[in-house]
Amino acid sequence: MQTLNDISEDEIEHDDLSIARALEEDIIFGRLAPGTRLTEDTLLARFHVTRHFARQAIVQLETMGIVVRERNKGATVRSLTPRQVQEIYDVRELLQRQAALWIPLPAPDELIAELTALHEEHGRHVEAGYLRGVHETNDKFHLTLFSACGNSHLVQSIELYMRLSLPVRANSMSSKESLRISHEHHRLMIEMLKGRDNWVLAQLCVDHLQPSKKRYLAYVSEH
Amino acid sequence: MQTLNDISEDEIEHDDLSIARALEEDIIFGRLAPGTRLTEDTLLARFHVTRHFARQAIVQLETMGIVVRERNKGATVRSLTPRQVQEIYDVRELLQRQAALWIPLPAPDELIAELTALHEEHGRHVEAGYLRGVHETNDKFHLTLFSACGNSHLVQSIELYMRLSLPVRANSMSSKESLRISHEHHRLMIEMLKGRDNWVLAQLCVDHLQPSKKRYLAYVSEH
DNA sequence: GATAGCTAAATTATCGATAAAACGAGATGG
DNA sequence: CCATCTCGTTTTATCGATAATTTAGCTATC
Numbered sequence A, B: 001m002q003t004l005n006d007i008s009e010d011e012i013e014h015d016d017l018s019i020a021r022a023l024e025e026d027i028i029f030g031r032l033a034p035g036t037r038l039t040e041d042t043l044l045a046r047f048h049v050t051r052h053f054a055r056q057a058i059v060q061l062e063t064m065g066i067v068v069r070e071r072n073k074g075a076t077v078r079s080l081t082p083r084q085v086q087e088i089y090d091v092r093e094l095l096q097r098q099a100a101l102w103i104p105l106p107a108p109d110e111l112i113a114e115l116t117a118l119h120e121e122h123g124r125h126v127e128a129g130y131l132r133g134v135h136e137t138n139d140k141f142h143l144t145l146f147s148a149c150g151n152s153h154l155v156q157s158i159e160l161y162m163r164l165s166l167p168v169r170a171n172s173m174s175s176k177e178s179l180r181i182s183h184e185h186h187r188l189m190i191e192m193l194k195g196r197d198n199w200v201l202a203q204l205c206v207d208h209l210q211p212s213k214k215r216y217l218a219y220v221s222e223h
Numbered sequence C: 001g002a003t004a005g006c007t008a009a010a011t012t013a014t015c016g017a018t019a020a021a022a023c024g025a026g027a028t029g030g
Numbered sequence D: 001c002c003a004t005c006t007c008g009t010t011t012t013a014t015c016g017a018t019a020a021t022t023t024a025g026c027t028a029t030c
Helices: A016-028 A040-047 A051-063 A084-104 A108-127 A131-147 A152-164 A165-174 A178-192 A199-209 A212-223 B016-028 B039-046 B053-062 B084-102 B107-127 B133-147 B151-165 B168-174 B176-194 B196-208 B211-223
Strands: A065-072 A074-077 B067-072 B073-079
Touching: A016 A051, A016 A165, A040 A051, A051 A074, A051 B084, A065 A152, A084 A131, A084 A152, A084 A165, A084 A199, A084 A212, A084 B084, A084 B151, A108 A131, A108 A152, A108 A178, A108 B053, A108 B084, A131 A152, A131 A165, A131 A178, A131 B151, A152 A165, A152 B084, A165 A178, A178 A199, A178 A212, A212 B151, B016 B039, B016 B053, B016 B084, B016 B133, B039 B053, B039 B168, B053 B067, B053 B073, B084 B151, B084 B168, B084 B211, B107 B176, B133 B151, B133 B168, B133 B176, B151 B168, B151 B196, B168 B176, B168 B211, B176 B211
Parallel strands: none
Antiparallel strands: A065 A074, B067 B073
């Protein structure tokens, strides 16, 4: 496993938000394993910022739920027990199912167009093996989709749980086959948006979550 | 309306968490109206702490969702549009209904005992008109109840939405009659925990939310 | 050989001061 | 009379330094 010290980024100017995003990416791509210690000094050295921003970034990561802090002891990348994974996914399924049910169908053309554009970009990234792009367009696709439910607070909570499940989803990023399946799901979702059956759409949104969850739980149980 | 400057607390030593709690209480009791500006200097003067802690308290309040911050402009107590209230309550209902459905029935005796104790304390505070106690035992009652669902993440989200609806619930704290109704609801919930029908319990938990929501929406629409 | 106590190193928490940004009042020009 | 432009005031953001806490390694003692 790569350590934090091996990664350096000299060129870019960082603020606390961009640091948080960079570390978030490190986690989804498995460069930063759950349980890894995150000291202020390492961040300081890696991002060339003042202690103030390093601290702030850690606080930010804590509220995003991807890091846990203990008083006077610093932060570690959150590691999830299978029990916690199950809990997180139970809530995720609940939220996403309801969001899907609340989307007025058939969806307006602009939404379909926007999602189709994201979908195509996602597909290009998958084929090119450009994981960062895959991750970004994937998240944007889902947030755009669920935003159509009209409840911004629900969408915010969905976003929170997407972040909480980051380490779980990291596994599935590695295989192009699972990315293709995911991509196909997205296509189906767009199709469903043109129809009138919220329940089928909702079921699809829930099913879409299963592969990465199952893969993770299987992985943990055999290690 | 009282302003922030009129409230002072000399005796107590404060850290950022206790400041956050104190302000949270000010909001639920209507001492701090939504939209009120929260400058660092006023907190500084009121709590006799260094700027560092005042800042941290504001950050804390922001992540708790009861304050909104704008860059370079400071924080204001979050004010909710009727639309937002509706959204928040829709999610709250969703979460609490599901939590109720997930509670294994009949509930174990220890849980019943714990809730009964809280219920009695709540009742005493209602009759004594001790609002702080009412609020505290009320929240503790619900968190204890929902914790029985076994999903700590769901409970955390419920807690978040309870905080988001703080200004809404503030209204209902003022009338002893509505507090008594709420108290009676709690008694019914305990009864339901002894039975086997999750759906009735869930419905009760949802109905329990309606009075303060309706009261608030009615209040806003006529002002 | 184990253990309690003691330092030194590492790390986080706190502080006071300064910089930067937003705001508002009054002046200036059209 | 209105718009716009200083410029001082208020308020937030950032910084570097210091204090407090934890950790681990060492030593003395039983």
